[in-house]
Amino acid sequence: MEDIERNLDLLFREAFADATEEVSPAVWAGVSRGLAKASAPKVIFPVWLRWAGLSLAAAAAVALGVFLFTRSGNSNLPIYNNDGQVVADVPAPVTVTETEEVAPLTGEQPSHSANLLAARGETSPRASLGRSDNDGASLGRSDSTVIPSEASPVIPSEAEESDSAVIPSPEDESTSSSVESTAREEISPSAPLGRNDNDGSQVRNDKTAPVIPSEAEESAPSSPVIFREEATPSRKGVSLLAGANLGGNLGSRSAAPAMMASPGSGSGIEPQGMYGLEGYKYGLPISATLGVKWQFHQRWAVGTGVSFTMLPSSCSGRYVNAEGESIYSDHISHFQTYIGVPLNFYFTIVESKAVGFYTFAGAAVERSIINRYTFHNGSERIRYKEPVKGVQPSVGLGIGVDFRFTKFLSLYIDPSARYYFDCKQPQSIRTVQPFSLSLDAGLRFGF
Template structure:
């Protein structure tokens, strides 16, 4: 009882005690504090810019696609059939035309029309504009003109020049062959980072350290995550019309900072030292193999717009911790170097700026899975992430 009274008296006198703080201490503390909120806001700004760039790229791609759509519609070089202009005619006009021309050149006119119509809708009939004069069919001059335009030899030439027929005059099965080039790619990738501020880090914050059995890092504060970055090379192989498979190899780096304790344990399991650090930097390097299936939605000579889905397997090569102490830096290499896997999907656009060369941008959404001995990082803390891959492709 007396002991308790003694303790209480001591506590009452000492617990709320105050001491005069040495001058200049705040300056020393201030110099060790991070810049206000910069680590949280920067990634948000970065991601906003990335979204903006993606939206602009998509808008430019779609504008180009639709702006050039009419030019891509096949037409007949009328010079080769003797008339300067082609025009679409209505069904009634077409009927009148057929009636008018039936007696003059029944076979050749039809062939010329059919040849020119290879890549347009079946119901659209393209004929020389000057022929649409039903009342003038008796006119000799017009008859000659029509006859000239439907000359079989010239019709074949016209069709040949539109590439609908081969040299022997045989109609090709498909006018436009889909892009079947194997492509090599080099790219960089960055991932969204929202710097989560709640979760396991909090729970560990005031946890009393347990006696360590191996040399280890014990986290006592929350982590601030850096933006994951990656770079790699790959190959994209067409396997069917519109469908390609892409794979390759990439390197990625994950970083984070946190406060914690470094426990050193010798071979006999004895703790040789324990030291706390307000800033421990963890850097992890991964080697990954992605596999994706691409489906080309719109493919033009200058742009390729596609969707893709797939996954990747990533092996942690190194998992290093750096402690910044007053007596220099201490480096610790963790044995936690497990695998991490992801699955994801996205859309992409490639701008083909030269015959065999293009730039692309691939935004994506990914989900990350860890294994038992996966190192802690942003992928394990925030498995659902957005990615932005940008690079160039060379056609072989």
């Protein structure tokens, strides 16, 4: 029996040993087309173009923020008369010629700036409006342009916003109580008069110190006026962030069958590795981030931290082990995790006590820590880990909103767009679809 089998095997083996068949020319044409397609450079923008595009996007985001900000904090400061009518717009001062602390003003006390004006032979002031600096501390900038006067109370305009700190006229006090109460939250009764500049400084007004126009408003009617500006809370300092990210680009996506193998091996048998991976289905990429954010400027902050990302997917394919044995499975779980360091710059667009809107842009570098294939072959499971070289850089930008529950705790939601550069990482949704949209959310603890 064995001889018969052996002879049969030999018959077939010898018959096919050098057997050839004519091949249609169409096959080479197809191979040639396939190779041309495979070797065609991917539509990848040059590095400089990518950076230029991202820079433009970041610039556009910042410009948008500036635009929105300047709309909410008018750079031309309106001057109101007693009837609440705007009598003139005065460009906001942009330079500081002198800074000096001034004592809190009372109705009849001349301020330092008033003295300066007086020394220059101009309107004799009885009080001055100071400007708050970025951290909200009051200071009397000598370039103050408005001097309040008790004798000339100011009527808030109809368009007065709740955050605005203005001085109601005695006769209108009852109708503007809500405005006043809001203003009082921001203003110490003993604080000097102040106002916001375009940097979002805090308003300081003294109810007992109505305003009169300064030298800049000489052409305006002589009736008392006031600058109306918005108050925005100052939040400089460090905060800790703990959040999670849900990536976009879900779905099933078939890529060209991949043949991956550990480099350096190779002989007559196939080198150890994964072959013919296809039919990829990608799970939801999930990230968790612990970070720190430093608000180094009224509007600017920088944040960094550590992120941990999981990229689950499934596919079918073949694994060749070190001995050259091939194992096929149409159910392979491909699990990847990355640890990374993001660096983002934040620009606050608008903010109030309860909510803040900002835009951000930055980059991240991630490194694979797990790249594991699990073969499900009936009840048997085979696990194969393949080391991954290199890192996965990415750049991103987005907008965010910060809901402030307390002074120390806020919830942030950051929808963002991110681009992952092609750095020979194992197949994942990032390599197949490098541009992704994602949603970050988390808690921020301020100090």
